[in-house]
Amino acid sequence: MIRFEQVSKTYPGGFHALKNLSFNIDKGEMIFIAGHSGAGKSTVLKLISGIIKPSQGHVWLNNQDLGHLGDNQLGFLRQHIGIVFQDHKILFDRTVLQNVLLPLRIIGYDAKQADKRARIAIEKVGLGGRELADPITLSGGEQQRLCIARAWCTNLAY
Template sequence: MIQFDQVTKRYPGGIDALKNLSFGIETGEMVFLAGHSGAGKSTLLKLISGLERATTGNVMVSGHNLSKLRRSQLPFVRQHIGVVFQDHKILFDRNVFDNVMLPLDIIGFDRREAARRVRAALDKVGLLGKEKVMPIRLSGGEQQRLCIARAVVHRPAVLIADEPSANLDRAYALDIMELFKSFHQVGVTVLISAHDETLMEDYGRRILRLKEGQFTA
């Protein structure tokens, strides 16, 4: 599903965020990405979702070589990936329901079918009762769930989460992890990054450890 082939990402100024990385993630796999902040986790996730481009090497996502795609085609790749952003990227000018509706609007769903899907996604994350609430009135954990609902509402084949458990207490973080596990169980390829490895170890999944842009054992 995801394949990195000798990928290097160099930012302007000569800093290599990723150095010659090669790895693969199978379809339906659930993988953790560990490492301190600044290790390159976010850069790696951004390469997968096409938000950044590799300086050298190839990034393959569901059969597309993102390094070779034209810039104008990247949006369509993004439409097949669900992303839970580190800083949530929730829109505070609209209610919970409309926030989750956004990806379906972008893809161009039929309004009625879209509304059904939005409610299903909200139900899944436990926010069904709050669809009319403005995000500013949600707790930190609820905002995280809202972000997850928006990431899965269009039923992507790949789900990427950048530090989804940051700033949450452990019980809440475990809840969120369970949620990701449930998506993995219905066949979604899931990649989660975190700097706190203790959460991951309980799950017995593959862990990719990044340090200064390279994998460590």
């Protein structure tokens, strides 16, 4: 499902974040990536989601070489990936509920379905009752849980 083939990533400025990394992840596998701060974990996640491109090698997602996809195709593909960003990427000019609604509306749920799904996801991460809160009023851990709800809501089975 996810395949790295001899992937290297050199950031502008010349820093080699990844060198010749190869691995396979099959459907249904649960993988943990461990490593010291700066080891390249977030770089791997950004490559998987097409946020950045490899300097060398290939990243395959469902048999598609991400290097061959245009921005539109990458955007479409990203709709199927839930990411909990290390720096949250919460929209602070929107409520908790509106943050979770956003990916649902983008992938085409109508307002009613999206609202139901978003509220279930928020409840499941323990933020029930904070739907209309301004995210700035959430603690660090609560903000992280909001991000989990937002990443998870599109894939939630209920």
